[in-house]
Amino acid sequence: MKICFVGLDNLPVLAPEFRHLPIGGESVQQTLLARALARRGSQVSMVVADWGQEDGRRWDGIRVFKAYRPRAGMPVLRFIHPRWTGLWSALARVDADVYYTSCAGMHVGLVAIFCRRHGRGFVFRAASDPDCDRARLPLLIRYARDRWLYRHGLTHAHAILVQSTAQAAALARSYGLAAKIAGMLVDPPRPAPRRDIDLLWVGNLKRVKRPDRMLELARLLPDARVHVAGGETGGEEALFEAFERGAAVLPNLTYHGRLPYAEACALYGRARVLVNTSDVEGFPNAYLQAWTHGVPVVTLIDPDGLIAREGLGLAAASPEALAEAVQRLLTDAAAWNEASERCRRYMARHYDEERILADYLDAFREAGRAATRGREALSPLRRHA
Numbered sequence: 001m002k003i004c005f006v007g008l009d010n011l012p013v014l015a016p017e018f019r020h021l022p023i024g025g026e027s028v029q030q031t032l033l034a035r036a037l038a039r040r041g042s043q044v045s046m047v048v049a050d051w052g053q054e055d056g057r058r059w060d061g062i063r064v065f066k067a068y069r070p071r072a073g074m075p076v077l078r079f080i081h082p083r084w085t086g087l088w089s090a091l092a093r094v095d096a097d098v099y100y101t102s103c104a105g106m107h108v109g110l111v112a113i114f115c116r117r118h119g120r121g122f123v124f125r126a127a128s129d130p131d132c133d134r135a136r137l138p139l140l141i142r143y144a145r146d147r148w149l150y151r152h153g154l155t156h157a158h159a160i161l162v163q164s165t166a167q168a169a170a171l172a173r174s175y176g177l178a179a180k181i182a183g184m185l186v187d188p189p190r191p192a193p194r195r196d197i198d199l200l201w202v203g204n205l206k207r208v209k210r211p212d213r214m215l216e217l218a219r220l221l222p223d224a225r226v227h228v229a230g231g232e233t234g235g236e237e238a239l240f241e242a243f244e245r246g247a248a249v250l251p252n253l254t255y256h257g258r259l260p261y262a263e264a265c266a267l268y269g270r271a272r273v274l275v276n277t278s279d280v281e282g283f284p285n286a287y288l289q290a291w292t293h294g295v296p297v298v299t300l301i302d303p304d305g306l307i308a309r310e311g312l313g314l315a316a317a318s319p320e321a322l323a324e325a326v327q328r329l330l331t332d333a334a335a336w337n338e339a340s341e342r343c344r345r346y347m348a349r350h351y352d353e354e355r356i357l358a359d360y361l362d363a364f365r366e367a368g369r370a371a372t373r374g375r376e377a378l379s380p381l382r383r384h385a
Contacts, residue, residue, distance in 0.1 A: 003042055003364055004096035005030045006087075006111055008049040008067060012261065014059045018051055019260035022231055024204060025285035026102045026127045028261065032185035034062050036357055047090040056093070065090040079106075079145075088114055097121060098364045098371075104131040104140045109149030112156040119375040121367030123360075124154060125161040125182065128282035132167045134174035139208060139280055151175070158367035161359070163283035164304045182359040186288040186351055192269035198224040198330055200271035200295070202264055202286050203278075204233045205240050212239075213277035213319055215246040218253040220323045224330065226250075229267060231258025268293040272336065273313070273329050275322070276301060287312075288351065291343035296336065298325045311342045 012021035013031040030046075038044040038061035050066035057064055068086030072078065087107065091099065091114050098121035101111050108124055115122035130136035134151075141147045154160070154175060161182040162168045168179045199221075201214045211228065218226040228247065232240040247255040256267075268274070274290035276299035283303045290297055296313035300322070307315050314325040329336050 001042065001098060001364060001368060002045070002094075002096040003034075003037060004045045004047060004091070004094045004099045005034050006047045006091070006099055006101040006107065007031075008047070008070070008107070010034075010046055011048040011051060011053065011064070014046070014048075014062065014064065015053070016260075016262075018053070019262070020258075021051065022204065022233075022258060023261055024103075028285050029127075029184055030100075030102065032187065033357075033360060035060050036185060036353060037360075038062050040357075045094045045096060047087065047094060050086070063094075065093050084110055087111070092118075098123060098367050100125070100360075100364070103127040104137060104150050106141075106146035106149040108153030108157075109151075110153070112153035115158075115371065116156055116374075119371055121159075121364065121369075121371040122153075122157050123159045123161065123363050123367045124157040126163060126167050126171070126179070126282065128280060129167060129170065130280055131282065132162060132170040132174065132179075136280070158370035159363040161363055166304055167282065180359065180363065182363070183351065183356040184283065184285065184288055185353060185356055186285075186292050186347070187265060189293045190266055190269050191293075192266070195270060195272050196225065197227045197267065197271040198273065199226045199326060200267055200274050200290075201226075201228045201230070201277065202267065202274070202289075203230045203284075205230050205243055206233045206236055207239055208278060208280040210277040210279055210319075211243050212246070213322065214275065215243065215250065215253070217275065217323055217326065218250045221326065221330075222252055224252060224326070226253045227256065227267060227271070228253065229256040229259045229264050265289060268295055271295050273298055273326055275299070275326065277319070277322070288347070292347045292351070294340040294344045296329055296339040296343060298322060298329065310346050311339060312346060313339060313343075 007030040009027040010031050012018045012023050013027045034044050045063040047065050047067050050069045055066050067090040068082035072082050087110050100123045102125040112122050126132050130139050160179040162179040171177050171179050203209050205211050247253050268289050274295050274297045281301040287297050298314050302315035307313050316322045316325045
């Protein structure tokens with residue numbers, strides 16, 4: 001089976017020479033999944049943005065095709081060309097049996113229409129809670145046209161994967177669709193010689209991520225060594241500038257800016273606590289990276305109550321309670337050591353790569369079978385056309 005991953009931001013995770021470009025958690029997940037399948041002999045390809053790379057080049061056994069340059073084309077018209085035309089051209093050059101994409105957006109509809117038109121399997125994976133909740137979808141997708149395309153793609157996927165039972169319930173409630181929970185992959189830990197970061201925050205600087213709350217934590221906890229890694233996001237320039245100004249006057253806050261994936265990963269081994277300040281999340285990749293390094297998480301968002309149930313950190317009831325939760329872990333060495341060990345044990349029990357891959361392979365096979373049935377159902381019509 002030939003599998004294609006559609007993730008326009010994947011290249012900087014996959015290709016070291018493009019590591020300066022922005023990435024997100026789903027770029028990491030798609031790339032880890034593609035690499036794992038390629039290592040096991042699957043024919044794996046990717047469709048990514050055009051950053052000037054050679055079309056069809058291989059990295060880590062994955063053949064990579066480019067869709068379009070992110071800023072190419074005229075406003076309004078660029079939706080058709082080069083975005084729609086470029087994406088479909090790349091999908092056609094790949095010629096896969098099954099196409100996989102994640103995150104809500106217009107691309108979900110475009111991939112679904114392509115797969116339906118050409119009789120290919122299509123798998124979608126939700127990457128955040130609003131992906132599954134019609135009422136919250138405008139938080140992620142600005143234009144009604146793009147929301148319609150996303151809903152069209154979602155309802156025409158042959159298989160849908162989600163991160164949690166809460167997402168599965170929201171998807172059923174909002175769209176009447178069934179989904180299966182699939183785990184996430186994580187890189188092996190990279191131990192550091194010392195834990196010299198008290199509070200770590202990693203992510204893109206977006207309004208929904210609320211990086212401003214880290215400025216407030218640094219002010220409330222002047223003795224804590226606070227590190228923030230993340231870059232500017234398009235359309236969020238004012239927020240980014242305000243954060244930079246705030247960080248510059250806090251002596252206990254180190255702002256790294258946007259870091260290449262490998263350098264950002266290295267921070268987890270130095271951290272004592274990972275802080276998540278978001279208003280909107282799914283199951284952040286950063287949680288797994290923290291836990292595999294034995295780093296407890298303090299957060300406002302606890303997917304399926306996992307953190308509270310397994311003791312993998314602390315779930316704060318409100319933004320105001322974040323500082324108190326952080327203090328409890330930083331000032332009680334015994335509590336931190338116990339939480340750190342629970343994090344490592346949890347990852348060892350639940351995040352075996354073979355077990356995680358099985359869910360995805362089942363979805364790919366299901367999508368492939370559904371696409372085959374669709375082609376067979378259409379064939380009599382084509383013969384009489």
